[in-house]
Amino acid sequence: MRQGPKRGRGRTTFLRYPVRLIEPKLLRINWDGVVPDLDVVLRHLGDTYRVMPVLEIRQQDWSQLTDEEKDQRIRDHLLRGDTFEARTLLQRKYGCSLTEADALAKKILGEPRRQDVQGS
Numbered sequence: 001m002r003q004g005p006k007r008g009r010g011r012t013t014f015l016r017y018p019v020r021l022i023e024p025k026l027l028r029i030n031w032d033g034v035v036p037d038l039d040v041v042l043r044h045l046g047d048t049y050r051v052m053p054v055l056e057i058r059q060q061d062w063s064q065l066t067d068e069e070k071d072q073r074i075r076d077h078l079l080r081g082d083t084f085e086a087r088t089l090l091q092r093k094y095g096c097s098l099t100e101a102d103a104l105a106k107k108i109l110g111e112p113r114r115q116d117v118q119g120s
Contacts, residue, residue, distance in 0.1 A: 078109055
């Protein structure tokens with residue numbers, strides 16, 4: 001039997017998308033904090049599938065980005081559906097609350113991109 005929500009406790013659902021299909025034959029996985037270790041999983045997958053070498057992608061430190069680069073990183077996260085990370089970055093950039101960051105994220109998604117406006 002399913003229990004109802006407990007009173008007095010808030011629940012927040014965080015949507016993380018650690019797996020993305022980049023191309024029909026290319027799957028990108030963010031393996032931070034996942035068990036078992038990536039080496040173990042790749043060894044097992046290699047028995048059935050062709051596994052390409054691991055490519056580690058590191059992003060430039062947030063504090064070293066220009067405002068335009070920060071905006072682009074936030075937009076990239078939003079367009080990928082990674083609203084959790086986008087809101088976190090909005091909070092870091094503007095020092096705002098989660099509610100304010102959520103409103104900003106919705107506003108950003110509703111605005112046409114500069115390239116789209118210029119290209120029209």
